[in-house]
Amino acid sequence: MGVEVSVEGLTKSFGSQNIWRDVTFTLPSGEVNALLGPSGTGKSVFLKTLIGLLHPEQGSVIIDGTDITLCSAKELYEIRKLFGVLFQDGALFGSMSLYDNIAFPLREHTKKKEDEVRRIVMEKVEMVGLLGAEDKLPGEISGGMRKRAGLARALVLDPQIILCDEPDSGLDPVRTAYISQLLIDINATIDATILIVTHNINIARTIPDNIGMLFRKELVMFGPREQLLTSEQPVVKQFLSGDRFGPIGMSEEKDEAVAAAEAAMQAAGISGGGTKDDFTEIIPQVQPNPGMPERKASVRHRERVLEMLPTFTPNVQDAILRSIAQEDEIKAQNRGEMAQAHAATVAAPAVALGKSAPDYAGDDAVTQSWAVAPGLVDGPTEEYEVPNEGGRHSSTEIPDNRS
Numbered sequence: 001m002g003v004e005v006s007v008e009g010l011t012k013s014f015g016s017q018n019i020w021r022d023v024t025f026t027l028p029s030g031e032v033n034a035l036l037g038p039s040g041t042g043k044s045v046f047l048k049t050l051i052g053l054l055h056p057e058q059g060s061v062i063i064d065g066t067d068i069t070l071c072s073a074k075e076l077y078e079i080r081k082l083f084g085v086l087f088q089d090g091a092l093f094g095s096m097s098l099y100d101n102i103a104f105p106l107r108e109h110t111k112k113k114e115d116e117v118r119r120i121v122m123e124k125v126e127m128v129g130l131l132g133a134e135d136k137l138p139g140e141i142s143g144g145m146r147k148r149a150g151l152a153r154a155l156v157l158d159p160q161i162i163l164c165d166e167p168d169s170g171l172d173p174v175r176t177a178y179i180s181q182l183l184i185d186i187n188a189t190i191d192a193t194i195l196i197v198t199h200n201i202n203i204a205r206t207i208p209d210n211i212g213m214l215f216r217k218e219l220v221m222f223g224p225r226e227q228l229l230t231s232e233q234p235v236v237k238q239f240l241s242g243d244r245f246g247p248i249g250m251s252e253e254k255d256e257a258v259a260a261a262e263a264a265m266q267a268a269g270i271s272g273g274g275t276k277d278d279f280t281e282i283i284p285q286v287q288p289n290p291g292m293p294e295r296k297a298s299v300r301h302r303e304r305v306l307e308m309l310p311t312f313t314p315n316v317q318d319a320i321l322r323s324i325a326q327e328d329e330i331k332a333q334n335r336g337e338m339a340q341a342h343a344a345t346v347a348a349p350a351v352a353l354g355k356s357a358p359d360y361a362g363d364d365a366v367t368q369s370w371a372v373a374p375g376l377v378d379g380p381t382e383e384y385e386v387p388n389e390g391g392r393h394s395s396t397e398i399p400d401n402r403s
């Protein structure tokens with residue numbers, strides 16, 4: 001199971017420039033989390049602080065029971081082995097083949113023999129759909145492939161915590177969807193705690209269990225994705241819609257004159273350019289591909305969130321319950337389709353399911369290694385209990401017992 005990461009009262013400055021202060025939240029074991037925030041709010045600095053590359057002047061970062069802000073260099077070295085990090089640009093060594101790049105952490109941190117290194121590297125290469133491209137140099141492949149190679153390298157030490165700094169930057173929407181799906185499938189497979197830093201609203205809407213947001217040197221909120229997506233806070237609404245009218249300006253602070261001019265434009269019906277999407281309409285969370293195990297963290301997340309349910313406002317409660325109902329519906333549908341596919345396989349065994357990925361098939365070919373492994377279907381739809389609200393509910397009905 002992934003490791004819980006608990007951050008308390010964290011403050012970071014560079015000289016007199018404060019980046020953020022008093023940041024407190026917990027990434028629950030194995031859950032998928034996203035961190036949003038306008039450019040320059042210190043999201044990358046936050047990731048680097050989590051792995052001890054940067055040192056905060058105040059606060060603690062507890063990982064697996066160790067406060068990495070206080071531990072020895074030797075302890076930090078050991079703790080870092082729990083992490084797999086996908087840096088913004090992939091951070092591959094330009095003079096090394098993809099194979100050697102991906103093998104690097106194994107050769108650096110373990111005493112594994114070369115045949116074992118090869119087995120692990122090729123397994124990860126297949127997982128990210130780069131079979132056949134492993135001898136290429138980073139300069140010879142597309143940005144999307146470099147991202148996937150970076151992800152493969154982040155996975156070779158079987159990390160319990162995966163940090164991804166803008167996994168979608170430079171990728172088209174389709175490749176972004178593939179890399180997002182890959183993260184969900186990896187989470188289903190190894191139950192690692194994941195933190196994704198992103199500006200991509202589609203990722204924020206559909207991938208994480210929890211979302212946090214940094215703005216004006218503070219953590220605006222952190223909680224179940226439904227809490228942020230239905231938030232009435234102007235900064236959150238503006239960020240989600242991508243509108244230029246609101247508290248977020250081109251630079252961090254918007255001065256009063258600009259804010260007044262924008263308010264006048266808005267009043268005159270001039271568009272701020274943002275999408276008119278209704279973010280309170282919760283889009284179903286992406287599920288592991290058919291054949292993948294169920295995400296254990298999603299079961300734990302549900303239990304945790306239902307326990308916290310009475311602490312949320314009624315609209316957040318509604319959004320969470322709608323989301324749960326949607327998820328159950330999708331899982332039931334997937335089970336039906338899996339059963340049909342399985343029946344078809346039994347009837348026509350020549351159509352092999354669970355086939356491994358085809359070899360690399362050109363620029364940015366997409367992996368199919370997760371095609372379908374028969375027999376791995378989700379368990380039965382469970383019932384859930386809403387604490388302090390009396391009574392059990394079938395997981396596909398939404399109780400409406402709030403005043």
Ligand SMILES: Nc1ncnc2c1ncn2[C@@H]1O[C@H](COP(=O)(O)OP(=O)(O)OP(=O)(O)O)[C@@H](O)[C@H]1O
Pocket residue numbers: 014019037038039040041042043044045046
């Ligand atoms: N090593 C450093 N020394 C001094 N200042 C730094 C250092 N690293 C980052 N900063 C500053 O910290 C601030 C936050 O940078 P960071 O890259 O974390 O922002 P971000 O939220 O990730 O931005 P973006 O979304 O544009 O990637 C910036 O003003 C940056 O200049």
